[in-house]
Amino acid sequence: MSADPFSNRKPETGAFFQRDRLWHPPAFTPDYKTSVLRSPQKALLSLDNTLSEITGPVFGHNMLGELDNDLIHNFAKPGESAIGPRIIVYGRVLDERGKGVPGALLEFWQANAGGRYRHKKEGYLAALDPNFGGCGRTITNEEGNYAFRTIQPGPYPWPNGVNDWRPAHIHFSVFGHGFAQRLITQMYFEGDPMIWQCPIVKTIPDRAAVESLIAALDREATIPMDARAYKFDIVLRGRRSSLFENRLEGN
Amino acid sequence: MAQALNRLKESASQTAGPYVHIGLTPNFCDIKGVYPADLGATMVNEKTKGERITIRARVLDGTGTPLKDALIEIWQADADGLYNSPSEMRGTADPHFAGWGRKATDMDTGECVFETIKPGRVPFKNGRKMAPHISFWIVARGINIGLQTRMYFPEEEAANAEDPVLARIEHKVRVPTLIAQRAADGAYVFDIHLQGEKETVFFDI
Numbered sequence: 204m205s206a207d208p209f210s211n212r213k214p215e216t217g218a219f220f221q222r223d224r225l226w227h228p229p230a231f232t233p234d235y236k237t238s239v240l241r242s243p244q245k246a247l248l249s250l251d252n253t254l255s256e257i258t259g260p261v262f263g264h265n266m267l268g269e270l271d272n273d274l275i276h277n278f279a280k281p282g283e284s285a286i287g288p289r290i291i292v293y294g295r296v297l298d299e300r301g302k303g304v305p306g307a308l309l310e311f312w313q314a315n316a317g318g319r320y321r322h323k324k325e326g327y328l329a330a331l332d333p334n335f336g337g338c339g340r341t342i343t344n345e346e347g348n349y350a351f352r353t354i355q356p357g358p359y360p361w362p363n364g365v366n367d368w369r370p371a372h373i374h375f376s377v378f379g380h381g382f383a384q385r386l387i388t389q390m391y392f393e394g395d396p397m398i399w400q401c402p403i404v405k406t407i408p409d410r411a412a413v414e415s416l417i418a419a420l421d422r423e424a425t426i427p428m429d430a431r432a433y434k435f436d437i438v439l440r441g442r443r444s445s446l447f448e449n450r451l452e453g454n
Numbered sequence: 455m456a457q458a459l460n461r462l463k464e465s466a467s468q469t470a471g472p473y474v475h476i477g478l479t480p481n482f483c484d485i486k487g488v489y490p491a492d493l494g495a496t497m498v499n500e501k502t503k504g505e506r507i508t509i510r511a512r513v514l515d516g517t518g519t520p521l522k523d524a525l526i527e528i529w530q531a532d533a534d535g536l537y538n539s540p541s542e543m544r545g546t547a548d549p550h551f552a553g554w555g556r557k558a559t560d561m562d563t564g565e566c567v568f569e570t571i572k573p574g575r576v577p578f579k580n581g582r583k584m585a586p587h588i589s590f591w592i593v594a595r596g597i598n599i600g601l602q603t604r605m606y607f608p609e610e611e612a613a614n615a616e617d618p619v620l621a622r623i624e625h626k627v628r629v630p631t632l633i634a635q636r637a638a639d640g641a642y643v644f645d646i647h648l649q650g651e652k653e654t655v656f657f658d659i
C-alpha cells in the first residue's frame with residue numbers, strides 16, 4: 204500500500220455504502236401505473252460489494268466533442284440555435300462523504316421548450332424544434348464540477364392519469380467510479396408548482412429527497428444578457444475506507 | 455447529542471422514462487450527428503483477448519411481454535478475470551477491452567445483443583473465486599431505480615456450484631434465473647423476468 208493512505212489521488216477500493224432504499228422510490232408505485240407490471244416483487248438479495256461492483260469503467264475527457272455540453276448548438280444548423288429560454292446548468296458531483304467525484308460521466312436528455320421529445324414513440328402535438336436534439340454529456344473535472352448549456356424544457360402531458368403532466372425536468376445519467384454507483388435521476392426547476400403534482404416525483408417517499416432534486420436559480424452565475432443559471436449538485440454513494448478492512452483468515 | 459457525521463444523502467433515483475434512448479443511445483433513436491457513435495455499442499476489437507461470445511438479452515414484464523423501451527448496461531472482467539478499472543489492484547486488464555457495454559432493447563422485438571468475450575474468474579472478498587459472470591444494470595420506463603443482477607454461464611456447472619454469491623440465494627429454485635441458456639447457434643440467451651414465478655434474482659449490492 205502507499206505511504207499516504209489518506210490521499211484521495213490514488214484509486215479507492217472500498218465497498219460502497221449500503222443504499223438507503225427508504226430514501227429512493229420503491230419499485231412498486233401504483234400511482235405511476237407502468238411500475239405495476241415492471242416492479243420486482245420478491246426481496247432483493249442484499250450483498251456487500253465484490254470486485255464486480257467496486258470497479259467501474261473510466262471515461263476520458265478526450266471522448267468529448269466540443270459541443271457535447273451545449274444543447275443549444277449541438278444539433279443546430281450552423282449559425283442557428285435552439286429555441287427557448289437559454290440556461291446554464293452547473294453543479295458538482297459529490298459522494299456521500301462530501302468528496303468531489305472527478306471523472307464522472309454525466310449524460311442528460313430533455314424535451315424541447317415546447318415539451319416535445321425528439322423520439323419516434325413520442326406523439327405530443329407540440330412542435331419539434333429543427334435545431335434541438337435534446338441530448339448532451341460532460342465529464343466532471345478534478346473537483347467534481349460540471350456545467351452545460353441548454354434551453355429550459357417545457358412541461359408535457361403523459362398517459363398515466365387522464366390529465367397528468369410532467370413538470371419541466373432534465374434527465375441525468377451518472378457514472379461514478381464503481382458500477383454500484385450507477386444512477387439515473389431527474390432535475391427539476393426551483394419554484395415549479397407542478398413538481399408536487401407529478402406521480403413520478405411522488406414515487407419518492409421523502410420530501411427532502413425530492414427537494415434535493417430541485418435545481419436552484421442562481422442569479423450570481425447568470426450571464427447578463429445571455430443565459431440564466433441553475434445549480435444542481437448530484438450525490439453518489441460513498442465508499443468505505445479500506446484502511447482497516449477485515450481480512451478473513453484461512454482462505 | 456453527538457457530533458454530526460456530515461454525510462450527504464445519495465440523490466434519489468428517478469425512472470429513466472420512455473425516452474432514455476435520446477440521452478444514452480441517440481444514434482439508435484435516429485438522433486444522428488451529435489455523437490460519432492453510441493457509447494458502449496462496441497465492446498471488442500480484433501486485438502481483444504478471449505473467447506468471443508454473443509448474448510441475447512430481454513427484459514420481460516409481469517405478463518411475460520418483453521420491454522421494448524429498456525436499456526441494459528453490462529460490466530465484466532477480461533478473459534483473465536481482471537477489470538479495466540483504476541480500482542483493480544491485482545494487475546492490468548487487457549487494454550483492448552473496456553469491459554463495459556450498453557444496449558437499448560429493440561423497439562419491435564425487445565431483444566438486445568451484446569458481442570463480447572467470456573470473462574475470467576474474479577475473486578470474492580475471501581479470495582475464493584467467483585464463477586465467471588457479467589453484471590447487468592437495467593433501466594426503463596416504469597422502473598424507479600436501476601435493477602442490478604448478474605448473468606452466469608450454463609457450462610460452468612462446477613464453478614457455479616461453488617460461487618459464493620449464488621450460494622447466498624436461499625431458494626435454490628431461483629438460482630437458474632441468473633444462468634443464461636445456450637441457443638442452438640451458440641449464443642447465450644438471458645431473459646430477465648421482472649415479476650412472476652420466474653422472477654430474476656435482483657441484488658441490493
Ligand SMILES: [Fe+2]
Binds near residue numbers: 314369372374471
Ligand atoms: Fe422526461
